[in-house]
Amino acid sequence: MRIGRNSRRRAILAGVVVIATGTFCWTAVQRLQWETTSELSAGSARLVSVEQLPDSEFCASGEATSAIATLSREFQDNNLFTALGETAVHAEDTVEVTRPPVRMIRDTYPIYSSIAVDPIRDEVVLQDTNQFGIKVFNRLDNTPPNVDATKPKRVIEGPDTKNEYNNGLYIDPKNGETYNLAMDTADAIFTFRAGAEGNTEPMRILNIPHRGFQIAVDEEKQEVYSTNQYPPRLLVFRKGASGNEKPLRVIEGTHTGLADVHGVAVDVQRKLIFVGNWGNYSNYKVAGSGKFLPPSITVYPLDANGDAAPLRTIQGPKTTLDWMGAFSLDPETGNLWVANDVGNSVLVFRGTDNGDVAPIKVLKGDKTGLDHPAGISIDTKNKEVWVSNMGNSSATCYSLTANGNATPARKIRSAPLGWKSLKFGKPQVVAYDSKREEYLVPN
């Protein structure tokens, strides 16, 4: 934009200056009115009000977004861009508005993402992805119906823990160390010493790529498997790796069948890796390469590396896979247990399954207490399986022989009976549905 040089433009400029001056005078009057009913804050910013407003409805014009055409004409008549070119009309200072929010939506209870059972220390460990903590319960805890919540025996929580959006959990059976994958914002695997409690720093931090999800460990080879949602890949690190140590190997490429990767389990005895895929795929290096594939479980040899094709793929409508979360493998049977989040179920597949197969067992129904199950952990010593429920702030425990609409053997609740979670998970933006007067929040 250039400032006009001819007389016509000068005339326009003069006219606009008059308009601008009028606007400033009007604004000054308005500000004066504000100042008479408020006090000044420090500096040049001005305090409008510190009064807590009531939670009731506020009055409104009711026609806020109408008359676009009329406003457009007004703008054309007063177009400061056109008239003033590069010369800015500066606000003199900033009015600081310090009213508290009139409303706040938040969930004050834990939202449990991942779970790990430690049969050696008789503990159940839960990741709270709402308040960013790790809550440890006694394995035999069972919240009575008339009690609002069971108090954890210890909690690892606080800024020094660096926990944010923790979503993958593993307890070292030998030394009790807790491996905790923090996805999306921290992008790291934090390891806490056995018995850690309170606002404690991790003993080890391994930086991993953005969008990690679950971890699994091969204790024989001392290797940690970490899934990466996108770009889709499975990274294998040396157990005990820290800092920016590179993975020992990475399964990644167009032949792998990996797409929006989530759960992982390793079968050390049968030398297999199981990986869960939601099916959202693209090659970020190629424009318009996106695809929507059906969800799948891809199976690889334990030593797979690079652009390895899966040995088998479990995929199709019979599987009922629906935004599956974590995996847990039963080492005795080789069966794969899947927390099937949106399916509100736990699915069990044979380790040898292939293609469009139905699960051999499905835990589902109103008696199960399952509500958006995201984490799962098998306790072979006690022949039980534990599930973390994102939807109701609980962990439910079942016999490994349970099937169908089974009642949990025990249930740990961290919210009152019947509680439904807000299901928050990193709300980055919000849209407003003016027709239904609703906030639309992506997770």
Add this chain to the structure above:
Amino acid sequence: MAYARLAKENMVPVRILEGQKTQISRTMHSMEYDPVHDELVVNSPLTQSILTFKGGSGGEEPPVRVISGPKTQIQGTDYDGNDKMAMDTVNGEIYIGVATSGGPGKGVVLVFDRTANGDVAPKRILGGPNTKFAFPTPKGQGFPHMAVDPVRDLLIVSSRGALLIFDRTASGDATPKAVIAGPKTLLGGGGGLVKVNPENGMVVSSCAQGSICAWNINEPGDVAPRFKIPVEKITGINFSGPTLNPMYKEVIVTSSSRNRIATFYWPEIFDKP
């Protein structure tokens, strides 16, 4: 997830759109509601796609339209995908910032008709050295937030500490018509979400020290914001956003770092100057 406008602490969503059939993924960093056509638009960074749902959709309802395929030229990065999108509900257009084969700093803005479906080419492409676009960063981040002022026919692109203002229909290597940038603006380097109130030309975005600021679109340059809510100072929590609700003169912000949604009554930015 949809929450009632008056929802407060521990009030559950009134409906949830989720599951495989929806074709959405966990990664969603933009969402727009189109009140003119009662539709919900969300981009899918992992599939380089844009999904449109009927307003009020819930459960596993599939999208009514999907923009996806090689002709779309939608491309992301390994880090952020193509994670920012905006909608001009008055003119029925969808804006999305994308990466290109040119690498870091060579991103462009694609414009699609809201009725586009399938593998369709964008109707306009805005990008080039004159635009001053500086995305994506070498790490693959920094895709711009955008907003359209249909009254003044302007497109605002929030890119790395600057609000770049273009003619709404600008395409190719266009020069910004005006820029709001500089130390007085309090704009940070991250490029926060930007919204505009077309009634009075107030542009609202996140700014320094965890605040939400409002500038007048008629006051470009290195200019102090007209208004500021020091959100972090008031609440102790860092927020992002914002979204405007002109009907009730409210500004809605989210805390992606602490799982909260806060609503501020801010009539000053909705009043005519």
